[in-house]
Amino acid sequence: MGKHGSLSRRLGAFALIMVVMVLGLGIRLVDYQVVRAEQIREESFKSRSITQTLPALRGQIRDSSGQVLARTVFRYDVNAAPKNVGSIFKTVDGVRTERTVEQIVLELAPLVGLTPEELTARLAGDGEYSNLAKKVDAETYNAIRELGIPWIYFDPFADRLYPNGAVAGNVLGFVGSDGVPLAGLERQYNTCLAGIDGQETFERSAEGVRIPTSNVTTQPTQNGGTLNLSIDANLQFFAQQVLADTVNDLGAQWASAVVVEVETGRLLAAAEAPSVDPNDPAASDASDRGSKIFQAAFEPGSIMKALTTAMVLDTKTADAFDKVKAPDYMKLDFAGGWIKDSFGHEPYNLTLGGVLRFSSNTGMSNFGVKIDKETRHNYLQKFGFGSVSPLRFEGESSGILHDYKDWDKMTNYATTYGQGISVTGIQMAYAYQAMANDGLRLDPILVENCVSDDGTVLYQPKQNSTRVVSKETANLNINLMEKVVEFGGVGQNAGIDGYRVAGKTGTAQIKDGSGYGSQFAISFYGVAPAENPKFVVGVTIYKAVGVSNSLQATFPFKAIMQQALKSYRVPPSTSKSPDLPSGKYGEVETRS
Amino acid sequence: MAVYMVSQAQARQLRPKMTAGLIFVAGIAVVLLGQLVLNMILTQDAYHLRSLKLEKRDLTTQVQILQEEVDSLASPQNLADAANRLGMVANPASVLLDIENDKVFGKPRPASAANAAVASANLVANAAMGTVSDFSEATVASAEVSESVETEKPAASGLVLEQGLIPASPTR
Numbered sequence: 215m216g217k218h219g220s221l222s223r224r225l226g227a228f229a230l231i232m233v234v235m236v237l238g239l240g241i242r243l244v245d246y247q248v249v250r251a252e253q254i255r256e257e258s259f260k261s262r263s264i265t266q267t268l269p270a271l272r273g274q275i276r277d278s279s280g281q282v283l284a285r286t287v288f289r290y291d292v293n294a295a296p297k298n299v300g301s302i303f304k305t306v307d308g309v310r311t312e313r314t315v316e317q318i319v320l321e322l323a324p325l326v327g328l329t330p331e332e333l334t335a336r337l338a339g340d341g342e343y344s345n346l347a348k349k350v351d352a353e354t355y356n357a358i359r360e361l362g363i364p365w366i367y368f369d370p371f372a373d374r375l376y377p378n379g380a381v382a383g384n385v386l387g388f389v390g391s392d393g394v395p396l397a398g399l400e401r402q403y404n405t406c407l408a409g410i411d412g413q414e415t416f417e418r419s420a421e422g423v424r425i426p427t428s429n430v431t432t433q434p435t436q437n438g439g440t441l442n443l444s445i446d447a448n449l450q451f452f453a454q455q456v457l458a459d460t461v462n463d464l465g466a467q468w469a470s471a472v473v474v475e476v477e478t479g480r481l482l483a484a485a486e487a488p489s490v491d492p493n494d495p496a497a498s499d500a501s502d503r504g505s506k507i508f509q510a511a512f513e514p515g516s517i518m519k520a521l522t523t524a525m526v527l528d529t530k531t532a533d534a535f536d537k538v539k540a541p542d543y544m545k546l547d548f549a550g551g552w553i554k555d556s557f558g559h560e561p562y563n564l565t566l567g568g569v570l571r572f573s574s575n576t577g578m579s580n581f582g583v584k585i586d587k588e589t590r591h592n593y594l595q596k597f598g599f600g601s602v603s604p605l606r607f608e609g610e611s612s613g614i615l616h617d618y619k620d621w622d623k624m625t626n627y628a629t630t631y632g633q634g635i636s637v638t639g640i641q642m643a644y645a646y647q648a649m650a651n652d653g654l655r656l657d658p659i660l661v662e663n664c665v666s667d668d669g670t671v672l673y674q675p676k677q678n679s680t681r682v683v684s685k686e687t688a689n690l691n692i693n694l695m696e697k698v699v700e701f702g703g704v705g706q707n708a709g710i711d712g713y714r715v716a717g718k719t720g721t722a723q724i725k726d727g728s729g730y731g732s733q734f735a736i737s738f739y740g741v742a743p744a745e746n747p748k749f750v751v752g753v754t755i756y757k758a759v760g761v762s763n764s765l766q767a768t769f770p771f772k773a774i775m776q777q778a779l780k781s782y783r784v785p786p787s788t789s790k791s792p793d794l795p796s797g798k799y800g801e802v803e804t805r806s
Numbered sequence: 807m808a809v810y811m812v813s814q815a816q817a818r819q820l821r822p823k824m825t826a827g828l829i830f831v832a833g834i835a836v837v838l839l840g841q842l843v844l845n846m847i848l849t850q851d852a853y854h855l856r857s858l859k860l861e862k863r864d865l866t867t868q869v870q871i872l873q874e875e876v877d878s879l880a881s882p883q884n885l886a887d888a889a890n891r892l893g894m895v896a897n898p899a900s901v902l903l904d905i906e907n908d909k910v911f912g913k914p915r916p917a918s919a920a921n922a923a924v925a926s927a928n929l930v931a932n933a934a935m936g937t938v939s940d941f942s943e944a945t946v947a948s949a950e951v952s953e954s955v956e957t958e959k960p961a962a963s964g965l966v967l968e969q970g971l972i973p974a975s976p977t978r
Contacts (some may be wrong), residue, residue: 282877287870351936352870377877379932425852451882451930458929493933711899712912773898780900786911 260416270409273438277447289373290355292347298339298365373794380449381493384505389494406664409438439664439672444480453485456770461487464758470507472643474750479656482773508607511636512735515722518632523566524691525593528683531584537800540564540577548623567694567796575631582630591618596682597645603656611639643752650747653688655680692716697796707768712786714744719764735756738767743787878937886928888939
């Protein structure tokens with residue numbers, strides 16, 4: 215029995231050890247699986263899992279034909295870890311080759327835009343980080359990657375590219391190096407363009423490979439929408455070319471040109487010079503980085519007369535045949551008040567057509583002041599003056615239209631010929647649009663819509679219209695404005711072969727302190743073809759050196775209008791402008 | 807530990823069944839093997855996925871490079887400059903043909919640099935313009951002469967001539 219006894223004792227001891235071990239494991243198990251389970255799971259998940267922000271790509275800005283004016287591209291910062299810098303060894307077919315740091319530096323230096331000496335200096339030391347180049351393009355990035363240098367790494371980031379440079383740059387605005395929009399439409403429509411960043415969490419192995427069955431919690435990325443503009447990039451480029459030329463020739467401070475599609479109110483071009491290249495806004499003066507068409511208000515001068523004549527016709531104060539006295543100098547009914555015309559002449563007897571054609575200040579005010587101040591003020595408001603346009607462009611000016619009760623005796627006269635009021639280019643262009651569109655002013659359209667990737671329309675402006683003058687008034691007024699281009703000394707230069715053009719010149723003195731200085735804002739605003747207007751083109755040239763009449767504004771007007779008519783295939787006019795009096799004594803003029 | 811006495815028939819009955827054991831072991835083996843294969847496929851796919859993603863990244867980069875090149879070549883600045891180098895002048899006089907009514911609108915007039923409304927060369931800044939069309943009257947002429955000769959110049963002023971075509975635009 216002794217043998218049996220020792221066997222069962224040993225078995226007993228074995229069982230006991232087993233029980234103790236199982237118990238031990240059990241306690242551990244309970245500790246891991248129940249007591250500290252949550253904590254351990256979390257720790258382990260943390261060490262394996264990685265959360266990535268999936269940046270939303272900023273949407274494109276396109277012109278009316280789909281040409282991309284702004285797109286998002288990737289740029290790369292090139293960095294090195296100096297402490298790892300060393301030769302690269304490679305074994306090809308059993309042959310071990312070495313590329314020394316010196317050799318690598320010679321290959322790398324031109325790619326990062328440094329001299330070999332500068333590059334060597336940046337690679338010195340034993341730091342983890344040394345920047346070699348910022349914002350290199352994809353081509354350079356690929357070239358550097360092909361060198362296969364293990365101690366070079368890249369930080370990619372999204373950047374903004376404007377493929378057409380300064381074309382519409384002043385309207386587009388630009389984006390700062392941190393991706394924050396700083397000006398223009400980029401800023402105004404940021405909500406639609408920016409999109410929403412996504413997030414993704416997954417687990418990965420030691421080699422960085424995603425574990426296939428691991429949980430992925432993703433907040434989907436919503437890329438920015440595409441902003442579609444009414445701008446015609448080709449026409450815009452042409453207009454900018456013309457203006458750049460003009461500003462260079464005349465030494466002007468700036469020039470602007472607006473092209474409006476009459477029947478739709480779409481803004482086809484909003485060009486200015488100097489312009490800003492949104493790829494490199496720092497290259498332009500801070501004052502040239504915005505859009506003067508929206509932000510700069512100026513006293514319009516005689517381009518306003520074509521609106522005053524419409525008021526006279528619309529209120530039936532006079533018709534196209536009624537005449538007023540128009541001397542070259544006229545004393546007013548208050549002390550120290552006088553008005554004179556821009557040139558000396560014998561006393562004329564002018565019709566409304568004659569007032570426009572000779573651009574007579576005296577004649578215009580004699581017609582204009584027959585209408586009471588309040589009525590004229592209301593017309594000016596309906597034409598869109600004194601308030602920002604519905605576009606609400608960044609920093610848009612409302613111009614200055616004083617309450618009629620605050621008009622002093624001089625302002626009462628001066629507003630009829632465009633002094634004592636200040637306007638923006640966009641306001642004046644749409645006042646002319648109203649005239650061209652049978653008296654109905656349409657809200658300007660610059661942004662057609664903003665559309666997401668899947669075609670959902672995220673934003674679309676609502677277009678309202680304002681009845682300013684009657685259809686008859688508008689059409690007759692356009693006929694009167696044709697006389698400027700048919701017979702006007704300066705206006706004739708705005709004529710385009712084959713087309714009936716209606717328009718008005720403007721030479722406005724610029725306020726210099728309290729009085730008027732010797733510098734001018736010269737303009738030509740016009741429409742064509744007069745019998746069925748398709749386009750309004752408005753050109754303003756500000757502070758041209760030594761220029762005191764509007765002749766120089768007619769050339770850019772003509773060039774841009776001609777280009778618009780040509781590129782939109784508008785057939786030439788087949789009719790003639792009706793015979794309406796525009797002569798010195800109210801007679802009908804005929805072309806010699 | 808107890809020892810029992812049993813008959814032979816009973817003993818035979820008590821002996822574990824060989825087939826059941828085999829089925830059991832084979833079952834486990836199949837399951838394990840299946841899991842192994844599945845794991846291998848999944849892991850392999852994970853690596854495959856990763857390599858495809860890298861390839862996609864490379865291709866995306868390639869697309870971006872080409873897109874930027876196209877952008878630059880298509881920019882009005884480049885076109886204006888290229889046209890100007892070829893001696894082209896914009897003709898402001900528009901002439902339209904009405905095919906239905908056999909009518910000609912406008913008077914055809916030759917374009918001349920003297921009455922062109924605007925300077926032909928580009929005046930509008932574009933810092934994004936990298937690749938430009940590298941042809942002028944001289945290069946086009948030389949392209950006609952050197953037909954079927956493949957010329958390759960250094961990248962800086964690179965110009966690759968293809969047979970009888972207008973010179974392809976070089977990269978940078």
